[in-house]
Amino acid sequence: MPKSSLTHFTPQGHAQIVDIGGKDSTHRVAIASGQIVMQPQTLALIQAGTHKKGDVLGIARVAAIMGSKKTAELVPLCHPLALSHVTVDFSLDESLPGVVCQVRCETHGPTGVEMEALTAVQVALLTVYDMCKAVDRQMCMDNIRLLHKAGGRSGTFDERLDAPSPTR
Structure with missing residues (x-):
């Protein structure tokens, strides 16, 4: 259910970081997903581990974790978070053909980890692209x-x- 107002703007329309000072610290979890579609031969290289640049998914996993930790530096109004756990899973899907990435982020704090999970997915997929371009x-x-x-x-x-969503 959408909120009636956008919290990243003042009543005057100025950008602001949301005040989370009065919010309770709770266990927060977010899971995001995405995919990268490619030629079947590219997927075969990743699957066989014969890409000349090395372990594509291993590098993408590390990149996703690093991306989750850098979210507040990339997205201007995100709060920096102390992540307590990040997992990155890949599955190879020959029907796409391509790679599906799923990231789970967790923290204990006053704000959620959705942006960290979404950023991690994007960075993982960008890394696959970079390694296979x-x-x-x-x-x-x-x-x-x-x-x-x-x-x-x-x-x-x-x-x-x-x-x-209407786009799916």
Whole structure:
């Protein structure tokens, strides 16, 4: 359910970082997902581990974790968070063909970790693109979205239970 006002703006329309000083610290979890579609031959290189640049998904996993930790530096009005846990999972999908990335971020604090999970997915997919662009410049990142969030005043969001967005 959308909020009636955008909290990153003052009543005068000026950008602001949201005041979280009075919010309770709770366990916060967010799960995001996205995919990168590629030529079947590119996916085969990743799957076989024969790409000349090395372990594409291993490097992308580290990049995702680093990206999650740098979110507040990249997104101007995000609060810096102390992440307590980040997991990055990849699955190879021959029907795309491509790679699906799912990231779970956790913290204990007064604000959520949705942006960290979404940033981590994007950075992971960008890293796959960077490592494979020499063999496939037509790769396309797609379907980046929040799957789940829990903790805090706004309650739980779960993509499976809430209405799908009109773009999917």
